[in-house]
Amino acid sequence: MEKEKDVWSFKTSDLVAIPNIITYVRFVLIIPFVYFFLAEQYIYAAICIGLSGLTDCFDGMAARKLNQVTPLGKILDPIADKVTLFAVVICMVIYVPMVLPILVTLLVKDLLMLIGGADLIKKRLTPPSANWYGKVGTIIFYFSVCLIVFLKAFFAYENMVLDLVLLSVTAASMLYALYRYGKIYFAMIKEYNESLKKTADIKNK
Template sequence: MQNEKWSFKPSDLVTIPNILSYLRLILVVPFVYYFIRGLYDDPRHYITAAVCIVISGLTDCFDGLLARKLNQVTSLGKILDPLADKITLIAVAVCMVIYIPALLPLMLVLFIKDFTMLICGLVLLVKKIPLPASRWYGKVATVVFYISVTVIIFLKAVYQYENPTLILVLFCITAAVMIFALLNYSKMFLDILKENKNKE
C-alpha cells in the first residue's frame, strides 16, 4: 500500500469536492434546527429536516467520485470528508435519541465506531502518515444511515406514521453495516501501521 506525502495548496480550499464537504458541515445546523422544531412545534418541519439530510447524503456520495473524476483528490479533502461525515452522524444520532430514547444503545454503537476511527486517524496524523481515502464500505454505511433516518423522518412528517418495530429494524441494519465498516477500517489501519513499521 503506497501512501503519498502530505501536500497542501491554497487552491485546495476551493475544489469542488471540498466545497461539497463544507456544504455538508453547514447543513448540520438547519437539520438540527428544523428537526427540533418538528419535534416540539410543527411536524411539518420534519420535511425540511429530511431535505437537509437528503442533500447532505447526496454530497457525501458525489464528493469522492468528483474528486477522482476531476483529479482533485487532496490531503485536505481526506480530512474534511470524514470530518463532515462524523459531525453529521453525531448530530443526527443525538436528534434521533431525543426523538426516540430507546435508540440510545444503537446510537452508542455508532459513537463507538466513529470514536474508534477518530483515534485511528489521530494516530496516523501523529505518525505523519497520510490518511487513506474513504472506502466503499464506509460510504455504504453512511448511505444506509442516511436512508434509515430519512425514511423515519419522512413517514413521521408526511403520514404521521411511527412504527417502533420498523425503526428498530432500520437501525439494527444500520448498526450491523457500521460494525462491518469499522472492522474493515480497523484492518486497513493495522495494515498501514505494519507497512510503515517495515519501512522504518
C-alpha cells in the same frame, strides 16, 4: 506506505477545490437540519439530511472525475461524516430514546475511526480513502434516518420496531466497515513499525 508530502503538502488551491466546497456544504447543512428537526419541521429536516447524503456521494465522485483528490479533502470528508452523524444521533435520541444503545454503538465506531485516522496523521501517514463498505454504511444510515423522519412527517407514522430494525441494519453495516478499515489501519501500522525497525537497524550498523 505513502510519502510524508502526500499528507502534509496542503495547497491554498485545495481550499477552493470543488470536492472540498461540496464537503463544506455538508457542514453547513447540519445547522438547519438540527433546527428543523428540533422544531418538529420534519419535512425540511429530511430535505437537509437528504441533501447532505447526496453531497457525501458527489464530493468523492467530483474528486475522482476532476482529478482533485487532495490531502485536505481526505481529512475533511470523514470529519464531515462524523459531525453530521453526531448531530443526527442527538436528534434521534430525542426522537426515539429507546434506540440510544444502537446509536452509542455508531458513535463509538466513528470515534475509533477518528482516533485511528489521527494516529496515522500523527505518524505522517495518509489515512485510507473511503471504500465501498464505508460508503454503503453511510448510504444505509442516511436512508434509515430519512425514512424514519419521512414517515413521521408525511404520515404521522411511528413504529418502534421498524425504527430499531433500520438502525440495527445501519449499525451492522457500519461495524462491518469499522472491521474492514481496522484491518487496513493495523496493516499500515505494521508496515510503519517495520520501516522504523529497518531504519534503526541501518543506523546501528
